[in-house]
Amino acid sequence: MTLPDVAQVLTWRPEALTELADEWDSAAARLQAQADTVDDTMAGTSGVFTGAGAGAARHAIGPTATGLHRMCRALVLAGAEARDAADVIGRGRDRVLAVLADARAEGCPVADDGTVGPPSEPSALLVACSGGSDSAARAMLDERATELTRVLKGALSALGAADAEAAQAIDAAFDAASADPAAVRPAAAAGDPVADWPQMSQDSIAGRIAAMSDAERQRLIEQKPHEVGNTDGVPWDMRMAANRINIANAILDEHRSLDIPEEVTLRAAVVAVRDPADAERLWATLHVDPELRAATIAAHDRNARDRIEYYESLLADVPDAVDRDRRVPRQILGFDPERESLIELSGDLDRAHALAVVVPGLNTTFDGSADDVATARRFVAGSGGEVAVISYLGGHFPTGELLGGVKDAADPHYALQMAPRLVAFSEDVERRAGAIPVTYLGHSYGGAILGTADEFGLTADRVVYVEAAGAGVGVHDPSDWHDRNPAVLRFSMTAPGDPIELVQGIRSGPHGADPDEMPGVIRLDTGRRLTGAPMAGPSAHSDVINEPSDAWHNLLAVITGDREHIRVK
Structure with missing residues (x-):
């Protein structure tokens, strides 16, 4: 790695990387239009252009069309890396300039390599503060110059490392466009390698992938990103890599919709x-x-551009929940715009001692998931990284304002559709989590989803119904729950005065019994807010899971298994 010198840093314009990313996005949209034209032309001649010559022509043009589409995707992904680089390099450059400004304000000469020298003469004030000793004053200036040199060279080194890392990431995005496009033919399967996945168990899928070489896995990600990114049983690193491709493809689809x-x-x-x-x-x-x-x-067109901006945010790095000065890639375990499914892991699961899965409720939307991810990240940060959290948006949620939202939330089909997916995902979570405990939190309507999944065979160590609409569709007794872990612990939390109490446990209601009243369920105390006031009233419905109050710390204690700090009613 070659370190930048001071003169170079002064001329750098990190925002040029953002401008370049925008140009690459525009180029991707234009190139995609040409690739689509090639596809449409070949498809349009399939009935009239026949024979050996036609077959040879299609065989010859196929790789070209495929390559064009791969390059479109590479431009989008490289653009995402360039935007991340603009942010990281910009902040690194600002640190260099700040040290440089301090040195010059103190009258210190600065060499291009970052060496800072002391001023030629100590000030009269410094000499006076040194007891009138010129040599003591000069020694202090030398020490200060040494410290500034250390800090400035460190900032230059960090900036050079960020620049090199950015270049490597951008190169990797473009390298993927020229990778071997050969069809994946794992030894265990002929033809389409994912065709029989819907009929296979998760263990079988995991076993088949384990038998592949690294090159075969990479080609599988490249050629079948939708299936790889959204299938339980696929290793999570592969799901994350595939979903970056899926997000890039979604961006290209939105660009395509602007041209219809x-x-x-x-x-x-x-x-x-x-x-x-x-x-x-x-x-x-x-x-x-x-x-x-x-x-x-x-x-x-406005909606399409909003979705492009949202998808670009999913490709962008985010501040580490524990170390805000460090940026990390988003960990997307599921991405399916058609089904409105978005599953994201926050935190470092390899260092975590506990894992939580949060199922949100009313008015959760696919393109409005930022609040749900923020909830997950607060738990990660509050635990100092000891907890990793998955925000689970497994499909359509009820939506609507006021009475409209209440009416839509009375429909149990959302829970009935999503619960089987959550059950299947819980099996995958158990495989990945290993020995660390897994806690599921269902908030509001998410409680009804979670309870229905618990009825259908969820696998969990702990289940928490947070301001929940009910214990699950058709759940009226603890015997209706069938968690595959016989030692599962169940908790509930409902703040006094939460309007959700009006729908909990309605006889013949759509969401089952009131989880607070179910035998064997441990009732959690909501305690007090940060202000010291009781956690109660309508706003408590969301505040218990968002405000770092007694209720929030109680939920975190359940997730971590910190029995000493769990407060019950």
């Missing part, structure tokens, strides 16, 4: 209208009202 004909955009807006009569009226109006037509198209 206006009529297609308008038709999509009409299809979203549930009532057929309303849809027909809208379609007619869009063709006679230029302002509505323009507004509909603008809304479509």
Whole structure:
């Protein structure tokens, strides 16, 4: 690694990397349009262009089209690395400039290699403070110059390391575009290597992947990213790598949607209208009202650009929850926009002594997951990294404001659809967690999802119903739960005055019994807020899991298994 010198750092513009990333994104969108044209042209001639020559032509053009699409994806991923680099290098450069400013403010000469010299003469004030001794004053200046040299050279070294790491990451993104595109043919399977995954057990899938070489695993990630990134039983490092590809592909899909004909955009807006009569009226109006037509198209494009920005944030590094000066990649274990599934791990599972899985509730959305991830990261930070936390968005959640949200949350089908996925995921979590305890927290409607999963065969060490809508669809007695761990401990927490109490345990209600009243469930105390006031009232519904109050610390104690600090009612 070659260290930058002071003169070079003064000329660096880290923001140029962000500008370059934007250019790469634009190039990816343009190149993708050309690749799509090649695909469409070949597909359009399949019925009229036949024979040996046609087959040879398609065989020849296939790798070219595939290569174009791979390059589009590489441009997006390289752009993500460049944006991360702009941030890290920018902060590194700021540290160098800050030390440089201190040195110059003290009258110290600075060499390009970062060596700082003492001022030529000590000030009268420094001599006076040194008891009138010129030599003592000069010794103090020498010591200060040595310290500034150490700090400045350290900052230059850190900046050089960040620059080298950024270059390596960008190179790796482009190297993937030129990797061997040969079809994956593991010895254990012929044809499509993932075709029979839906019928296989997780252990069988894990075993098949374990039998592959590193090169085969990498090709599997490249060629089947959707399946690899969203299938339980696949090693988590492979899922994370595949989901970076899936996110890049989603960005490209949104760029593609910006280029579709206006009529297609308008038709999509009409299809979203549930009532057929309303849809027909809208379609007619869009063709006679230029302002509505323009507004509909603008809304479509704005939504697409918002999703691109959101997906780019999923590719960006984030501050480590424990060491905010260190940035780490996001660990996406599941990414499926069509199913609105997003599963993310926060923290370092290899160093953690406990793992938690948080299932959120009402008004959770696929593209609004930032609050749920922040909740997970607070638990990681609050434990000093002793805990890793997974935020689990396994599909559609009920949504709506006020009464609309309450009405939608009364529908049990969200829990019934998501619970089997959570059960399957819990099996994968158990495999990855090994001996460390796993706690599942279901908040609000997430409690109904969690309870339904507990009914269907969840695997957990501890289960916590936090301000939960119910104990699970069809759960009215502890015998209705069938956790595969016979030693599972169950807890519940509901703050006084939380409106969720109005729907808990309604006879013949959609979400089962009130978990607070279930025999064998340990009732957790909500205690007091940071202000000293009781944790109670409507706002407590979310505050118990977000505000670092007594309730929050109680939940953390359950996750870590710190029995001494668990407070029960």
